[in-house]
Structure formats: structure tokens, C-alpha cells
Amino acid sequence: xxxxDLPYSDPGVPDARSGPRLLWWLGRNQLDGQCKALLWGVLHxxxxxxxxxxxxxxxxxxxxxxxxxxxxxxxxxxxxxxGIAVGDxxxxxxxxxxxxxxxARLQQLLARKAAHxxxxxxxxxxxxxxxxxxxxxxxxxxxFVEAVSRFTAAAVTVVVVCVAxxxxxPALGVxxxxxxxxxxxxxxxxxxRATTRADxxxxxxxxxxxxASDTVAGLRVLRGIGGEELFLDRYRRASQEVRHAAVRSxxxxxxxxxxxxxxxxxxxxxxxxxxxxxxxEGRITVGELVTVYSAIMIVNYPLRHFVEIAxxxxxxxxxxxxxxxxxxxxxxxxxxxxRASAVPDGDLFDPAxxxxxxxxxxxxxxxxxxxxxxxxADRLGGHPAEPAVSVLLGGVPLDELPxxxxxxxxxxxxxxxxxxxxxxxxxxxxxxxGAVRAEDALSxxxxxxxxxxxxxxxxxxxxxxxxxxxxxxxxxxxxxRQRLALARSLxxxxxxxxxxxxxxxxxxxxxxxxxxxxxxxxxxxxTVMLTSSPLLLDRADGVVFLHEGEVAATGTHRELIGSEPRxxxxxxxxxxxxxxxxxxxxxxxxxxxxxxxxxGAALLGVLEPLEEIEESA
Numbered sequence: 001x002x003x004x005d006l007p008y009s010d011p012g013v014p015d016a017r018s019g020p021r022l023l024w025w026l027g028r029n030q031l032d033g034q035c036k037a038l039l040w041g042v043l044h045x046x047x048x049x050x051x052x053x054x055x056x057x058x059x060x061x062x063x064x065x066x067x068x069x070x071x072x073x074x075x076x077x078x079x080x081x082x083g084i085a086v087g088d089x090x091x092x093x094x095x096x097x098x099x100x101x102x103x104a105r106l107q108q109l110l111a112r113k114a115a116h117x118x119x120x121x122x123x124x125x126x127x128x129x130x131x132x133x134x135x136x137x138x139x140x141x142x143x144f145v146e147a148v149s150r151f152t153a154a155a156v157t158v159v160v161v162c163v164a165x166x167x168x169x170p171a172l173g174v175x176x177x178x179x180x181x182x183x184x185x186x187x188x189x190x191x192x193r194a195t196t197r198a199d200x201x202x203x204x205x206x207x208x209x210x211x212a213s214d215t216v217a218g219l220r221v222l223r224g225i226g227g228e229e230l231f232l233d234r235y236r237r238a239s240q241e242v243r244h245a246a247v248r249s250x251x252x253x254x255x256x257x258x259x260x261x262x263x264x265x266x267x268x269x270x271x272x273x274x275x276x277x278x279x280x281e282g283r284i285t286v287g288e289l290v291t292v293y294s295a296i297m298i299v300n301y302p303l304r305h306f307v308e309i310a311x312x313x314x315x316x317x318x319x320x321x322x323x324x325x326x327x328x329x330x331x332x333x334x335x336x337x338x339r340a341s342a343v344p345d346g347d348l349f350d351p352a353x354x355x356x357x358x359x360x361x362x363x364x365x366x367x368x369x370x371x372x373x374x375x376x377a378d379r380l381g382g383h384p385a386e387p388a389v390s391v392l393l394g395g396v397p398l399d400e401l402p403x404x405x406x407x408x409x410x411x412x413x414x415x416x417x418x419x420x421x422x423x424x425x426x427x428x429x430x431x432x433x434g435a436v437r438a439e440d441a442l443s444x445x446x447x448x449x450x451x452x453x454x455x456x457x458x459x460x461x462x463x464x465x466x467x468x469x470x471x472x473x474x475x476x477x478x479x480x481r482q483r484l485a486l487a488r489s490l491x492x493x494x495x496x497x498x499x500x501x502x503x504x505x506x507x508x509x510x511x512x513x514x515x516x517x518x519x520x521x522x523x524x525x526x527t528v529m530l531t532s533s534p535l536l537l538d539r540a541d542g543v544v545f546l547h548e549g550e551v552a553a554t555g556t557h558r559e560l561i562g563s564e565p566r567x568x569x570x571x572x573x574x575x576x577x578x579x580x581x582x583x584x585x586x587x588x589x590x591x592x593x594x595x596x597x598x599x600g601a602a603l604l605g606v607l608e609p610l611e612e613i614e615e616s617a
Contacts, residue, residue: 003100011108016328019321026102026145033101034149037094041153044087045302047080049161052294053168054080060287091153095146103142106323110134113327116335119378119414120385124329127213132206133326137319144309144316151309154302158184161299165292169284172275172292176267180299183263184306187256194252195314201245202318208238253311260307264300271296332387337402343409344401346394348496348526350379354551355544357496357528359394362519364540364557365530368570370501372549373530374415377500380528381412393496411494415501417485419473424454425465427484433493436521438465441490444517445483446510453480478505486514496526508535515539532571534561545570 015025027034054077061069110133114121121130162180165173215231275289348357353376357363367373378384380391382398383406390399398406408431419427428438442451454467457475461467473481486502503511512535518527519539529536537543537557545553545560545567553564560567 003097006101006104007108008105011105011112014109014324014327016324019317019319019324022320022324022327023141023144023316026105026141027148029105030098030102030145033094033098034152037091037098037146037149038152038156040087040091040094041150042087042156043083044091045153045157046160047083047087048301049157049295049298050080050083051077052291052298053164055294056287056289056291058287059290060285063286091150095150098149099142099146102145103138106138106141107134109327110138110323113329117329117331118385120331121326121329123385125326126210129206129210129322130326131213132209133319133322137322140312140316140319141323144312144320147305147309147312151305154305157302158299161295165295169288169292171278171283172271172288175271175274176292176296179267179270180303183260183267184303186263187259187307187310190252190256190259191310191314194249194256195317197245197249197252198314199318201242201249202315204238204242204245208235208242211235211238256307256310260300260304264296264303268293268296331383331385331403333383333390333399333403335383335403337400337405339396339400342396343495344394344396344398345495348380348410348528349392350376351389351392352379353546353549355546357526357544358542359526360524361541362522362527362539363529364537364543365528365546366532366537366543366567366570367530367546368566370415372546373500376546377412377414377498377530380496380498381410382406409494410496410498411489411492412498413485413489413500413502415504417482417488419469419476419481419484421469421471423461423466423468424451424484427469428465428488428491430488430492432491436491436493438487438491440521441487444490444514444521445487446506446513446517447480447483447487450476450480450483479503479507479510482506483510483514490518490521493525496528497522499527499529499531501531502529503531503533503536511535534571537571 012025012029015021054073058070058073058077061067061073114130117124158180162173162177165176167173211231212235215235271292275284275292278284279286279289345359347359349355355365355376357365365373365376367376375384375386375388378386379388382391382393382401383403390397392398393410398410401409425438428441442448451464451467453476454469455461455464458467469476469484473484476484482502482505486499489497489499503514506514511533515536516539518529529540531537534557540557543555543557543560544551545564547566553560553567555563557571561571562568
């Protein structure tokens with residue numbers, strides 16, 4: 001695989017049982033690239049380590065005054081120089097290719113997993129950790145994959161040099177061959193401690209990244225409540241902890257690097273002393289002594305890659321562990337489905353709560369617990385993030401349909417929809433039935449002021465559809481973002497639309513007009529809205545009240561507000577004391593039931609003038 005061939009048509013199925021297994025899987029899938037890098041690495045390192053032999057032969061030829069051998073040695077050195085240049089060039093090319101292709105393969109796998117899991121990903125893994133895995137961790141894993149081939153080439157070269165020295169000059173070669181493994185492996189006892197410190201540093205850096213990500217995401221809210229300094233102080237403390245951990249980790253790695261200089265230096269001293277003694281005795285020539293000395297000096301170059309591979313593995317192992325954790329996540333349902341992709345039609349029924357949303361009707365759901373409402377909305381869309389009993393649409397379990405088909409039939413807009421950066425035209429370019437025009441959807445969602453704001457904030461767009469939306473729509477208010485997201489959902493025009501608090505950040509007058517636009521545009525379609533807004537509830541065909549996870553009452557808004565105290569407490573935000581005083585004032589339950597008709601008639605008399613005021617507004 002070459003860089004120009006990216007992305008992979010099929011990145012494969014990773015072995016995500018553990019971090020080391022994921023690294024091994026990546027290495028096996030790049031065996032061709034690893035072999036190329038190994039061959040070029042061996043050529044480069046062997047050419048470098050062959051120079052001392054050429055120098056030794058040249059020195060001895062000068063001592064013996066042999067012009068022929070001196071000229072031959074010059075030719076060999078030229079050949080070694082060519083091997084060094086060619087080997088280094090193509091080694092770097094092959095190694096970087098391995099790095100980039102490994103990182104690209106892993107990023108593709110992570111992107112596919114994120115798309116497959118959807119909202120379930122951030123419920124199981126923190127958003128900051130997902131960012132860390134897809135950026136810094138991918139780079140560290142690619143570094144290890146790239147370093148493997150260079151380390152293998154360096155190890156092969158060290159073995160070749162030891163064998164060559166033993167053959168060339170046994171008296172000194174044996175000392176070198178016996179000492180080099182000790183020099184290369186002497187740092188191994190320090191690696192566990194260095195790895196532990198590096199893990200602590202990365203853990204603290206991950207927490208700091210999560211804190212920064214959460215702070216940026218909620219910056220608008222922090223400014224509103226004056227909490228910027230509080231979170232800034234928290235980030236300062238987290239940043240200082242990362243710095244201290246990084247210094248402790250760097251100290252250990254500096255000790256390891258120092259040993260890689262000290263131990264070869266001691267070996268060089270021992271060999272020189274022994275070589276001088278042998279030269280005085282006439283057992284070796286000056287050229288042989290120079291060759292062994294130069295070989296020990298040069299062999300430090302490939303030995304450095306032993307430290308590099310240790311560092312690369314210590315940094316990439318926890319990164320691979322985090323990546324394996326993300327890649328091992330699965331949905332609780334079979335996304336391929338067990339039924340044919342037929343279009344189900346009929347009532348939407350949730351067995352877990354007993355909720356029944358009639359087909360082709362506008363049903364509102366009131367739930368006092370926002371978290372439970374979010375789980376219900378997720379469940380109504382089919383294939384929920386958490387294991388649950390499947391919702392039925394026309395008697396067909398949605399979890400048994402293929403995931404993409406279930407999403408095309410039932411569209412769920414959660415309480416915090418995301419707006420992707422791009423133009424408004426691109427935002428509304430979603431899979432749709434084609435029955436609803438973008439202009440009609442924007443009008444129903446009351447987006448006129450949003451369009452004006454987009455045009456005013458864009459320097460080169462006179463048409464609102466060509467105006468650009470910033471990342472997550474940060475330049476817009478919360479209500480404006482909600483209305484654009486609602487317009488996007490209306491353009492899709494699914495058979496069943498589930499809306500979770502779609503107007504929580506919108507003023508009451510705009511909310512009333514949105515409710516009318518929804519009824520008009522979704523006529524003949526099934527719409528389920530989870531809300532506690534009286535304006536929206538009053539426009540619904542029917543209201544379902546959920547209490548403690550089960551259906552407690554059904555009816556219209558005006559019926560329930562007068563007959564169900566728990567419903568009234570949720571909708572009107574009554575406190576327990578206010579509710580108790582209301583109960584004391586109205587008497588026992590029998591009296592309240594007898595007066596429900598009177599209360600309802602009085603409520604109708606209040607709501608009708610309000611409707612006239614809203615319509616005139």
C-alpha cells in the first residue's frame with residue numbers, strides 16, 4: 001500500500017482484544033512495507049558499519065606503502081558511501097510510508113466504529129478520550145509501527161558486525177561480541193519504571209484534554225454564569241500536573257539515554273587498552289586496532305534504535321490499549337437486522353413504558369425526568385445505545401430491521417442536536433422524501449431571523465442558503481441552533497419523527513408559531529414530541545404522561561391539567577409545597593374529581609384569550 005492509494009477500500013477487522021494484539025495485527029497487515037523497510041535498513045546500517053573495515057584496511061595499506069590496496073580501499077569506501085545514501089533515502093521513504101498507512105488504517109477503523117456506534121460511543125467513552133485516541137494515540141501507534149523495521153535492521157546489523165569482528169580479529173572481536181548484548185540490554189531493568197511514569201503523564205494529559213474540551217464546549221454557558229475563572233484555574237492545575245509528570249518521565253528517559261552513551265564508552269576504553277597491549281606484543285596490526293576501534297564507535301548508531309523501540313513501545317502500548325477499547329465496543333443489537341427491509345406502518349409502541357403513539361397523529365409525551373426522556377427518545381428510534389426491549393412500529397420490532405433502514409423510517413432529534421460546519425444548503429442536504437422543501441421547513445421552524453443573522457455574519461453570501469455556519473453553530477444562539485436543527489429534521493420528512501425538547505431555548509411567541517407550523521407540515525405523519533411546554537402540549541392531538549417509567553395518564557393537555565395533579569406539577573413547575581396547598585384548598589380526592597369539570601371549563605376560559613393574543617402577535 002502506497003500513500004497515494006489511501007484510503008483503504010477495506011481496512012480489515014482489527015484484533016481489539018488488547019493493545020499488544022492490536023499492534024501485532026497492524027504489523028502483520030503491513031508485512032510488505034515492513035520487509036521493504038528492513039531491506040533498505042540493512043543496506044544502510046551495514047554500509048555505515050563497513051566503513052571502519054575500509055578505514056582499517058586503508059591505514060594498513062598506508063603503513064605497508066601499498067598503493068594498489070589503498071586505491072581498492074578507496075573504491076570500497078565509495079561503494080559504502082553510495083549504499084549509505086541510497087539505503088537511508090529509501091529506508092526513510094519506506095518507514096514514513098509504514099507510519100502514515102498504519103495511522104490511516106487505524107483512523108479509518110476508528111471513524112467507522114464511531115459511525116457504527118453513533119451516540120452510544122460518547123456514552124461509553126469520554127469525549128476527550130475519543131479525541132485523544134483519534135489524534136495523539138494514532139500518531140504514537142504509527143511511530144511504533146514505523147520504528148519496528150528500523151530496529152530489526154539495526155539488530156541484524158549489530159549481529160553482522162559482531163560476527164565480522166570475531167572473524168577479522170578474534171582476540172578483540174570476542175570481547176566486543178560478548179559486551180554488545182550487555183550494552184544493548186542494560187537499560188531493560190529501567191524500562192518498567194520509565195513506562196509507568198510515561199503512563200502517568202499520558203493519563204494526566206488525557207484528563208487535561210477532557211477538561212479543555214468540556215470547557216470549550218460549554219464556554220458560552222460559562223460566560224453567562226461567570227465561571228470562566230473557575231474552569232481556567234482547574235485547567236491551570238491540570239496543566240501543571242501534566243508538566244510535573246512530564247519532567248519526572250523525562251528524567252528517567254535521560255538516565256536511559258545516558259547509559260546508552262556511558263556503556264559503549266566504557267567498552268571502547270576496555271577494547272583500546274586491550275588492543276594497545278596486543279599491538280605492543282605484535283599480535284595485531286595497527287590497521288586491525290583502528291578497525292575494531294572504529295567499528296565500536298560506529299556501532300553506537302544502530303544501538304540507538306534499541307532505545308527508540310523501547311520508547312516507542314512504552315508510548316504506543318497504552319495508546320493501543322485505548323484504541324483497542326474503542327474498537328472493541330459493539331452495539332447491543334444486530335445492526336444488519338433479521339428482517340427484510342420492508343417499510344412498517346402503524347402505531348409506535350414502547351413495551352417498556354406502555355407508551356402508544358397513534359399513527360398519523362401528533363402525540364406529546366410529558367416526563368418529569370429529563371434523563372429518562374432522553375433514554376425513551378433513543379429507544380423510540382430503534383437500535384438504542386443501551387440494551388432494552390425493542391419498540392414496535394406497526395407490530396414490527398425496530399431492532400430487527402437493518403440499522404440504516406430503521407433510521408430512515410424513524411428519525412430522532414435529541415435535546416442537543418449538532419450542527420456541522422458548512423453552508424446552510426449543505427446542512428439541509430440530508431436524505432429526504434422530497435415532499436418537504438427547505439423553504440417550507442425553515443418557515444415552519446420560524447428561522448427568518450436566523451437567515452438574516454447568517455447573511456449579516458457572512459461577507460460573501462447574499463443568499464442565506466450559501467451563508468456558512470460555524471462549527472456546531474457557535475455563532476448562533478441556542479434557540480437559533482434549535483430551530484435550524486428542527487428545520488433539518490422537517491426536510492428529512494421521515495414516516496415517524498421523534499423530537500426531544502425541540503423548543504426549550506425558544507421564546508413563547510416563537511414556540512407557539514413553531515407548534516402551528518409543525519402541525520401543518522407534519523399533517524398525515526406520525527410525530528412524537530417529548531416536552532413539558534404548555535404551548536406545544538395544547539397543540540398536540542394527545543398527551544401521554546409518564547411517571548416513574550410508566551404511562552400514568554393519557555388525554556388532551558386541557559383534560560390532564562385539571563385531572564392529574566402530578567402532570568400539572570410537571571407542566572406548571574409547581575413545588576411540593578404549592579401542590580400540597582392546592583390539594584388542601586380543593587379538598588379530598590373525591591371533591592377534586594367532582595370539581596374537575598368546573599376547573600377544566602375555567603381553564604378553557606383562560607386559554608382561549610391567550611390563543612387570540614398569540615395569533616395576533
